[in-house]
Amino acid sequence: MWPGTPLTRLLGIRYPILQAPMANGPSTPELAAAVSDAGALGSLGFGFLPPEAVREGILAIRRRTDRPFGVNLFVPQELPRADPAEALALLDPFREELGIERTTVGRPPAVTFEDAVAVVLEERPAVFSFTFGTLSGDVVSALKENAVTVLGTATTVSEGEELERLGVDAVVAQSSEAGGHRGTFAADLETAMIGGMALIPQLVDRLGVPVVVAGGIMDGRGIVAALVLGAAGVQLGTAFLACPESGAHPAHKRAVLEGGDQSTVVTRAFTGKPARGFRNRLVRELEGHADRLAPFPVQAFASADVREEAAKQGEPELMTMLAGQGVGLARSLPAGELVATLAAEAEETLRRLAS
């Protein structure tokens, strides 16, 4: 049922299932290791974290598993010179509600991408993936020469083609269903919100490298459907959010498990970059003043104190609450059990089809 495919051989895994590298909380070394141990590809997302954090994270996974895993970084963005005053003022009522004073806004970190990549080149995880843009060809070549498999993130056919020309080993296609930040880097947000049923076949028809699909996949039905559409594999984020090994806030996990009644939207409220999450009160109120939000990542820094204090107080309405459109199907199984369940469901789906 799970014969080796070019993708599983490339990644050194049994099932063509990847755990999404949900940066800034949900992805943990424990989650990545449990997923990899179960025969899928665990991963850890570092966002813009400094190189020492990347090394620590890689070593923490290695202490837990000797299976292949992935490491993900955000491609550095041009830092906007934006005055966060308006964004800060919008958040003052929430500060009052939470009982905190406005703090000095943190500054975007000095760009440490090259240093973080240097750590990846030294530590050589099996897989390196990136989102929010493209890399220099030199970085891609260096990674590949060091036996690191390179995956880039695309949200449109032309972004996928650009990544293939860059030399990536596989493309992660992020469809509009996906939770978290949009990886769009060469299209406007609106035309790049393409549902998987339309994106996957158009992308696989144009690319030579394997396509891994992310967005709305929560169970064996979604996995087989993606493979039917031509995907070589799938990447699941929201499906792993409520696992015990996930670092998501308990209130976030509860919301995910009650997700049937929740609606998700793509919003700039959390960080300034469009991201899919629950439309909690923070989102609803800030979306009403979308023109006053600061650009990414300034918005993230301007709102960090509110979101962090809300997390401390367990207030889901004011926390960062990212999730994809499949959230109504989320489960709280231990990650290894979830991987085994997904594989068994996919097998069962195929068996039913064949009969």
Place this chain on the structure above:
Amino acid sequence: MWPGTPLTRLLGIRYPILQAPMANGPSTPELAAAVSDAGALGSLGFGFLPPEAVREGILAIRRRTDRPFGVNLFVPQELPRADPAEALALLDPFREELGIERTTVGRPPAVTFEDAVAVVLEERPAVFSFTFGTLSGDVVSALKENAVTVLGTATTVSEGEELERLGVDAVVAQSSEAGGHRGTFAADLETAMIGGMALIPQLVDRLGVPVVVAGGIMDGRGIVAALVLGAAGVQLGTAFLACPESGAHPAHKRAVLEGGDQSTVVTRAFTGKPARGFRNRLVRELEGHADRLAPFPVQAFASADVREEAAKQGEPELMTMLAGQGVGLARSLPAGELVATLAAEAEETLRRLAS
């Protein structure tokens, strides 16, 4: 390979494939008859057309086929009291460009929905479907008592549940990939833009009636993927747009066949109701003044002269150009041949999976 299913028996068809009732041009009696003759369900969309047009359309299909077919109406909307002055003014530069004078704005037709339904009850097509809302339970009962199978259109799980409570025989689930007007009636547009990979499994898990999926499905891969996700059948619109029997404008058909480079967006520019179509110049310029567009259907009347003159002059940048996100996969086969091809592709996809 195509054993009878509850849905195919309900609709009296061989393949669980429906041709979308693309109102106001693309759907024609010729298209519906060709699709039905080939073993799928053809349909004709009447929008808000008067009862005599509905009767003529039904008779025109009957002259061409004795197979079952569907008839679709827009559920009447509360008519807004809106001054179209601003919407009209926005369009004046296009009038100048096309060399026409501003004409008196047509008025929304007196509501003829009950009369149109009366014709449906007399003529009894095999299938009646509706979009933009719900019907009264009495109308649904009357249709079913007259052996007309009733399909309602939903874009969210709760809309599907509402339609099931109303007593429809099946629900057409319109995912965010779909071209044309959004059928959303009990949710806000943004949270109701749900991709098929997420919408289908969540909907079928909650509904007892069969779910037919519309949105982004263009070939055998899409059909099998939808069935894998739990759909009982599929509805394709954009896939039929470029067929010779389609009434779409030749320039629209050309754009559809060159669709790989085109981007679609959901816009109120054409009619005032959100609809997915190409981002042509009309859309780009009107979207820049979204707050000055008139509500549906006033915007449609305010812009009709421009869009119709553009069609006469063959100017795709100023015409109504609806299409779904799968447009890059469109083909120009005769409709009957397309149905046979879709069925063969789906069989081949299943055969490959089973091996």
